[in-house]
Each structure stands twice: as structure tokens, then as C-alpha cells.
Amino acid sequence: MSETKMVKLLIDGQEVTVPDGTLVVEAAKQLGTQIPVYCYHPKMDPVGLCRICLVEIEKAPKLQIACSTRVTEGMVVRTMSPKVAEARRGVLEFLLLNHPLDCPICDKGGECDLQDFTMEYGPGASRLTEPKLHKPKRVDLGPTIVLDEERCILCRRCTRFDNEIAQERNLVVVERGHNSLIGTIDGGDYESYFSGNTTEICPVGALTSKAYRFRARPWDLSHADSVCTQCSVGCNYRVDARFGNIMRTFTRENSDVDGGWICDRGRYTFNYLYEPARLREPLVRRDGDLERASFAEAVALTAEKLGAAAAAGRAGVIGGGRLSDEEAFALQLFARKVLGTNNIDHRARLQRYASPARFGARLRDLDDADLILMFGAITPEQAPILDLRIRRAVARNAAHLVFVGPFKPDLAVPFHYVEYATGAIGDLMEALADALKRGAQPQGAFAIDLARNLNEASKIVAVHNGRNPVAASALEQLIETLLAVGKRGGILVVGSQGNARGAEAVGCVPNLGPGYAPLANAGMTTAEMLTAAANGKLDALFIAGANPALTFPDGALARKALESVPFLAVAEQVMTETAAYANVVFAAASQFEKRGHVTNLEGRRQAFAQAVEAPIYVATDAAIVSALASALNKPDVLDDDPDWLFSRLQAVEQAAKPAEPLARPKLDPSVTAHGDNLDAQRKTFTVVPVPKLYAGGGPSLHDPGLAPMRPQARASFHEDDALLLGIAQDRVVTLTGPNGSITVAANVGTSAAVGTVLVTADMPEAPVNRLLDASGRGRVTVTPAPLRKEALA
């Protein structure tokens, strides 16, 4: 990298030195001089349309726009001269001409750039007696956004966001001149996982979110700096509350993590807190029914049963991936120091790792990668903001994107698809590593292609779903080989729970303590605990913030275990499929009701503040386990104070002696792969679970903000298979595996490979885990339901 040249210039008489090529508007910011802008947004290419930023630049014959003029040595800029003031006044006057001036009922009131700049630079009311031209108001733009065309000032930030940042290009400007409107094809829905960002960047009240409309005025809001835990990216955001109720969330830029954006799942998931499904007090099973109980009663009962089971060496703890780092740390302390067992595991679904043991990449690494390999991770569905980075890298920096997996996902940017059965990816990667190391030709045209891509690239980032252990270690081998030949690269593992990486790091795994310190006696993994419970070999289970009944791959096993275990205690925010089996349910505090840290997929530990108070009988997970510890006569082991926990955690981590290279969490005994190969008769089909952003049980199931976006459970077949089976689009089919069946509507197309059926994952109404075994595989037979008109109604 060459040194950037610095240039000196004068802005309103003040000297400033900035890198050559800096925009005048940014140079002014360094002096604390605000130049008003509407169309300009630092994250997007300058377009210079709104003209509010006009400034005087010496030697230029006309006023120039500060948002796209770049500084030069010796430039003299005036941002407050009478000419500038007149131009600004003019632009504001033009913008207000047909503006409805309905500020009193506008959500943006109080944080509107039109209002603010008008106060500061505006024309006053003088000429604004002009009769207004009317445009459509309250245009329903789709599930999340309402558009008021009259308030719109056509700065195009929203359409440019959809184009440049989201790369989706569905929100556009239609018509021209002063008839221009923001719209979509034929008035269709603006559906995007990122739609909420447009409400933030809209400088006026034209785009408002349905979830927040008319709910609060900005000056009434209290703010808490928080971190989203809906997925493992860990976007920074601000939680705004009014009188103790959360009203909205707002980006809080951390350019290394979120680049200033958040996805809609993160943005809108909080209203479940106010739904009836929210647990507000502990429940205890009496005569078969879960009934309200006091915290003391719940603690006493749980301590008694867990304590007894632990004494017999027959207790287990599952959870941690949805807790804070402090609480996950407390949970493993509870298991190890109170219950005296290493039977603790945060992995409640088919995920072997929350982190690569080595070669961890940073999100930033995607920005200048020239080859991005996606192995099985469907980033738009599992880590949307990470996907935005990939989109930008591909669209703007010409990064090459390759997806290797069992079906072709829907991605926003062009990519190269390599169809590969989940079970076989490891072999492929080994072959590739071999090819790179020794120049051997791998088998198959696509593999040769891939090897060539790898050879040509200088920086490679692999995004993995952490599921397949063989693939994971092969991937590590591959990256190691690449590094050895002088390339740069790393791996990002998209965890399936928001804080999976944190839980792993603080020791919520059976063979590692905090700081990845290896333990002499490994405890049981989740699968082992469930198997033991199902076989009557476990007397008590404590599950905190996990829902294996829905998410554990072998659903039949999970359900049998939960049914069979003599005592089950669950700490949860809402009633879940798992909590339904419990003897005791603790009402747990949400992320918003506590403070602490979480660790994202790149291992970055971030603090989050408390936004609101929890309801009175709701306790944090830390408070629950520390109450249990006290009841079990070990009050000194645990404290529920996050600061206490955090300092202990740090001390323990510092003292920890991790293995070199880092040891991996203990794996489940590998289940025999019943091959992914094609059943020539098409009597059975391989099941491939497909993640969807808005799927899921628990909070997301109960959140009214997400309800309109929830997907329908679907089974997708290749069109050739569909023909053989005699099923058409939308036909209802029953998929039957050895342990259960589900009934869903069919999709017919080409995204599924021949011989496979893609099933929406994590849908409580049709849980795909009824069809899978503990290694996440399954084979099913397919029976079309009798044709009935109402079948789909």
C-alpha cells in the first residue's frame, strides 16, 4: 500500500489536512462543520441529486456540491456565505413546496433532517402558500414498511441501499421528473431481509416501519447500547424503550461487524416480550399440568432433584448458546462446581463447532477476499449481515463466490454452484488440498475448476456451517495448505445460536473448560445426554435457553429423552416445544432485560447494556443458577452479578492453558452415514433441511413483528422427481422417515437435486427433525395427499 497523500485546505477560514480525494463534506466534518445533506450517505456512492450541500469553492464559477467534490491542495471552501445560505434556502423551499407538513403525526418528528435543516437554514413560511400537489400516502410497501410519497424528497437513499448495499434492486424510482415515485414492479411487495434499514436512512418520514408507526416520539425514548443475538454475527444496535417497554431498535454502527446495518429479524424481534406466550413466572408440574409457582418453590424442587441426580452421577446440563458469556460461564460453573459433572453442552442442534479451532477469519476479511467459498452455510438465511458483506465483495470488488452444497440456494449476487452431497464435502476438500499441495488433478470438472480458482486467488475466506466434522477438518487442511503456499485466508463458522461461540469459549462443552482448557474427563455431549436419558440412564436434565425438541437433528430421540428423563427443568423466555416436557419451567430474562457480553462468530466479545427491567418474577439465567447453587449449599461458587462473573471469567481464561493447536469440542460418536447416494428407484429421498431467516420456534414464533414474514413449511423436489411422483406445485405431501412423518406443501423446481427433498428447517408445525437421525441425515418416502381443494387453505 502506498502512503496516501495529504492535502491542506481552508474551510470557512479554518485549516484542515485530510487525505487527498476526501469529499469536502467529510473534510468539513473533521472541523466539526456540518454541511447539510440528504442524498449523500457515507456508505453509498455520492450521487449529488438533492443539492442541499452546495458550497462556495473559490475559483469555481458556480456553487459546488460538497457531497461529491473532492478536496484539492489549497482549496478554499465557504459553507456559510450568503450565496450558500440562499441556495440552501432555495432547496428547502422547493422540498417543502409539496410536502404535507404533517410533522405532528409523523414518526420521524424530532429526528427528521427536513425539519432540522428547515429550522436551521430554511425559508420560513413566507412563500409556502402554494397549493400542494398530492401524491399517494400510506402506501403499503410490503410486510414491514409503509411509504408516504408526499413526504418523500426523492433523495433515493432507499433505492440506492437496495441496489448498492443489498444488491436486490427491487425498490426503484418509477416515472420521472416531479412525477417520480419510489416503488416496486407493478406495485408488488418490497420484501427484503434488510428493509428496516431504509426507515433509518430515510432522512424524512417517508419510509416508516409498521412495527414502530405511531408508537412513540423520539424524545420520549431511553436508549441502551446493545448487541443483537438473533444470529452469530453480533450486530451492534441500540434498543429504544419508552416507559419500560421496547419500542424499536436502531443501528449502532460498528464497521468491523455490521457496517452500520442490521437485518429485519434482528431489528423486529422484541415484541414477543409483550405477548401472552411470554413466561412471566415459574411453572411447576402438578398432577400432570404446568402451574404457576413461586421462584422459591421452583428452585427448591429443582435443587432437590438435580442435586440427587448429580450425587448419583446421573445429571446433565444443556444450553449456553443463547445466554450471555457471563451466564454461559455461570452455567458451566454450575454444572462442574455445583453438580460436579462435565455433562454440559451448548450444542442443541447439528453443529459440531461454534468456531474453527484454528484459521478463524474476521468479518472484515470478506471485504478484500478474492475468493469466497460457502460450504453448506446459507448466509442470507443464517447470518444476513455477513451476507451483505459478501454481496458487496462480489458486486463491488469482483470477489468470486462459490457455493458448495446439496442444493442451489437463492443468493443476491452471482455465484458458482457446485452440487455436492453434505456427506461428501470432506472428500472434495481433501482432494482440493491435495491438488494444491501436489498439483494433482482432482476428479470432476467442477473440482478442477475449483482448484484453479483456489490457485488464482490470493485471499480466500471459507464460510462453513460447522456441521460436518469431516468437512470441517478437511477445510482446515485446505486452508492450511493455502497458507503454506503464501495465500491469505481463513474460516468463518456461522453458528446456529447467537452466542454459540461464546458458550464454546467459556466452556459449555463436555471436554473443555473456559478458555479452551482441555479437561481430563470429558462429560457427555448433547447427543449422549439425550441417548442416556432416553435409555433411562440419566435422572435429571437442566436445559437453559435451548430447544432440542425442535432443533436437535434426531427429533425422535430428543422427544423420547425429554419424555423419559425423570426430572427436567427448563429456563426459557416463552413456552417452547422442549419446555412443554418440563417438570419445572423457569421464566428467564431476555437479552434486553440484562447486561453482559456476547461473543460473535469471529470471536469478538462485545458488551451489551440493559434496556428494560424484567417482569418481577422473571429471573436472569445467572440468577437462576446461582439460586440453585445456594439451594445446593454452594453459594460461593456463583454470583448472579454480571461484573463478578465477568471478572472471574477473565481471570479463569487468562489462567487457562489451551492446547496448541486449539482442542476441538468433543464430537458425538459418528453415526454411520447411510449414504447420500441416489436411490435409483426414487422410492426414498434424502432429506436436506433448509434454514430460513424467519423460521424457528420460541421467541421468533411468538413475535408479532415477524409473523407476516414467517415462511410456510415446504418440501421442494426436483421437477424430474416431481414428475415421477406425480406431484405438482403446492400439492400437499407426507414425508415419512423411520421415526416419524410431517405433512407439508410441495415446491417443484430445480433447486433440489434429483433424489433429494429440501425441507424448511425449524418449523414447529412441521418439524424436519422428525425425519432425521443424530447426524442430521434422513431418508423418507413421499406420499402425495389425496387431492382436495381445501388442502392448502
Add this chain to the structure above:
Amino acid sequence: MATFEPVIMKGIGESDLADIDVYERGGGFSVLRKVMSDMTPDAVAAVVTESNLRGRGGAGFPTGRKWSFLPKDGRPRYLVCNCDEAEPGTFKDRMLLEKTPLQLIEGLVISAYAMGAKQAYIYIRGEFLEGSRIFRRALAAAQSRNYLGDRILGSDFSLDLVVHRGAGAYICGEETAQLESIEGRRGEPRLKPPFPAVAGLYGMPTVVNNVETLCYVKHIIERGAQWFAKIGPEKSPGPKIMSVSGHVRQPGNYEIPLGIPARELIDEYAGGLLPGRKLKAFQPGGASSAALFEEDLDVGIDFDSLAAKRTMLGSGGFVVMDDTACMVNCARTLTRFFEHESCGQCTPCREGGQWVARMVARLEAGEGSQEDLRVLNVINNTITGTNLCPLGDSIMPFLSSVLKRFPDEFAAHVAHGACPIKDVTAVVA
């Protein structure tokens, strides 16, 4: 009568110059032959630079200089011929397209050769369907005789020319909007820099030249730079077609030596005013130009003399208004034009332009107010000079000039609640 011997209009109306045999018989393509056999590209460009030819599309930028901005970096470069002619009052490019397409092709090939472009586009206004058909036929004929295509006339220069039709948008005449339009997008002007010479069509170095400009190139090469440079004023030389319309006896295209007084164009070329009428105003350079009046009739018609009068030669759309014309009515048709044609990117052009059009329409309908007049008198400051492209700066010049010259006529519309000028359209017999 006029004595100037037409150059690019020569033969128009006498024979069918769109027929390649006719065109060749009149000496057509001989210049191209000469260029291909004994001139280097640089030599061609040097002659054009020396001639001081200024673009005939409106901005009057020296053509040779424009070509010289193309970076010599080996990237492909494009020549785009601008035939989007939509400036109200201008109708010369359509005539050249329909009547002498082969001359345009010859000029275009020579120009592409001079700048080293192997690919050219001609952007033909969507409304010119007939013109585009004539041009395509001419193009096919020229190709069949190897005046275009691979290894033109045995040289190692090849040129492909693609006809691209517009679809209804004045703004696509602006060069960067035109490039956007050819790329298949909304015809919205681009932010500059980068200028087209550096990053134009498909991001490659590009020159956009007007139809008339390219036609002159051929004659400059044929007759020499000095021949051209000696016609008219030194800094604004050469012949130019003026499209004369409105209240004159013989509206039409007239090729004049630049620099002749406006009076001569009206009286000698266009046959003078209609009987019994008095000149009220004239627009020398299309809808975007400020009006001039009786007292200005001696102004020279050339880039610099008109600029000195705070108006412009523009594309040469010369519109004459006599005493039957209502200035408010004229201003209304033109402000409505800009309102309709604004691409809508810039606030002052989009909103200000629409406001001005509404106010002027109100005045014409007799529903205007003193407040409207007051606003119209000052709004120039905030609309003009504040936009991204020159369209926004074209909204006010005509209106401001007639408002200043005929304030009473505007005031009368407010006072009477109607137009005080009768028989606006009496000329139609």
C-alpha cells in the same frame, strides 16, 4: 437574398442524397477514400483542431480539443453520434439524418478514424422513426461498399456502427444521459467528473458529437482547416445551420456563415416577418436560450456574440415571435416543456421547475397573483446554477428575459385576469 453557398446542406432538395449512387456521383466518400489512403488519424485530428470547429450540439465545445482528451491507454474507445435533437425550435439534425445520411456516415467514419474508435453508436431520437429507417438503409448501403465495417477501403481501420433508438426523453440529448440510455438505464445525467472522455460509455473513453458537427468534419478535411477557420468570427468560425421558425414568412433550415447579424437571418434568409407584423422577441438558440428583442437585431449570430448578450447560440433553434405573441403564453409552453422533461434527480430542477410552470400557467389563465410575479422575479437565483446538468439552468433564461423586458404584459395578466393580447394565433389563415 443570401449569397452563402451551402456546405452540408448542398444538394438537399435537389436530388436524393440518401441514395448511395447519387451521393457517390456528387463526390460522396471521396474524402473518406483520401483519408484512408493518405492520412494518419493524428493528421485528421490536427486539421479539425486547426479549423477551430466548435460543436454544433449546443455547448459549442471545440471538437478537436474534445477528441484530444481521450487518454491513450489502449482501452477501447467509443464515438457516439448525438441525433437526439429535441431542443424546441431545432430541426436541422433530423433534416441531415433524413436527407443526407451518407454525408453523416462519411463524417462519422472519418471522425472515428481520427480518434481511433472501432465502435460507434448513433443515438436517434425515438420519434425519428422514418429518419432511423432511412439511416439504416444508408448504413447498409455504405457497409456493402466497405465504407464501414471490416478493413474499410482496404485499410486496417475497421468500424462498426450501431443504431440505437431513443424512446422519448429530451434529457437523453445531454451527453451523459445519452450514455446511460445506451447502457439501458434511465436517461439520467451522470455526475461529473469523470468526464466521458475518461469514463464514458461502458466506462470506456468516449466522445459524443452532434450530427451537424460530424457532417462538417468531412468538409473540413476536404477543403482544409483554413477554409473553415476563415468563415465568420475567429473564435466561432464556420458555417452553421440555423433552424428558423415561428413568425417568419419562410421558416426553415438555413446554412449561414456564423457572425451575420440576426436581422439578416430573419430578413434575408427567412423572408422577413409576416406582413404588417412587428418583431417582439426572438430566441437565438432554442428553448434554453434567453430571448433577445428588436434592439438586439444587430447581434452577430455566433457563440461569443450571443454569449455577450447573456444568451446563447445553442443548437441554432431560432424562434421568432411577433407582436401577436403573448409572452406569458410563450413562457408557459417553455416552462411546461422543462417541467415535463426534467429527469427529476435535482431538487431545484424537479421541484422548482414544476413550481415555475404552475405559476406561469396560472398567470396565463388569469389566476396569477402579485406574489407569483414576485417569486418569478427572484426564483432564478435558486434554480439556475444549482443543478447537476444544464437542463435545470435552462428553465429560467427565457422567462427571466421576457419578464424583465415586458413586465407590464405579465402584470396585465394579473390585473385583467386574462390575456390582454388578442389573436395570438391569428397567423393561421
Add this chain to the structure above:
Amino acid sequence: MTPERLARGHELVARYPRPQSALVPFLQYCQEQDGYVTLQAMRDAAELVGITPGEVESIASFYTLLFKAPAGKHIVQVCRTLSCMLRGAEDLQAYIKRRLGIGHLETSADGQYYYEEVECLAACDRAPCLQHNLEYHYDVTPASFDKLLDSWQASAPAPAMPAE
């Protein structure tokens, strides 16, 4: 997409270094056949040139010669800009509207005629002028318009908006 359309689309795409350049020519071609730019044509165009249907709509709606709804078999576009106004365009417009029984941007009930006042057609020397299905008519008077109308009614109309 019909095979003909696809073939034509590929032909247009091949003219340019980038497919999107063929967008408007392709829409013009579809419009010639369908009478306007249908939703299906926009979707086809999006697929052909590799952009979203929304982008196609954005672009199509920018250009006034692309109609987003059925306009008419006869598209009558009368110039309304200065030179024609000075030569009596307003009277002519009033006459034609009366004659056709429709106003600016309207289509007759039988779907035959569409009337529009348009900006300068670059025929100011023969004012007032109009275009009928993009064909020029000059120095139009009420009487000459009547004759034109008779001739349009007599002949089977060619495509209202020819593509090339």
C-alpha cells in the same frame, strides 16, 4: 417467453457489449406486437438482460414512448411547444380533441384512438405538426386533419409504435 421473442432478444443483446443495452430496443419490439409494454414483457426483458423486473419498470417508466397500458391503435401526438403554438397548435389541439372526443393522454372508448400533446417534434418549420403512429404530418389544419382521419379509418392500422 415465446421462441420468437427470445430469438429477437438474443439478436438485440448481441448488438452490444452489455446485455442491458438491449433493454429498450427489446421493449420497443414487444410493444410493437402487444400495443404496450405488458407486465410479462417487463419480466421477459428482466430475464433477458439480467436485471430485476423492478429495474425494468423503473427504466421503462422513464421513457414517454413506452406505454405501460394499452394506448390505442392510432396514436395521435400533437406538438405543443413554442414554434407550433405560435402557428396555431392550440386551436388545432382543441379541434382534434373535439373530433376524437378524448382529451390529453386519453384513449377513445373503442380503444382506437389515443391522443397526446407532446413536446417539440423537430418539425417547427412546418408547424403545427403531429405524429400518427410516429409518422409525421405537417402544416396540419382542421380540414387536413379531417382528411387524415378518413385515411386512417380506411386503412388497416400498422403497429401503433413500430420498433424499427
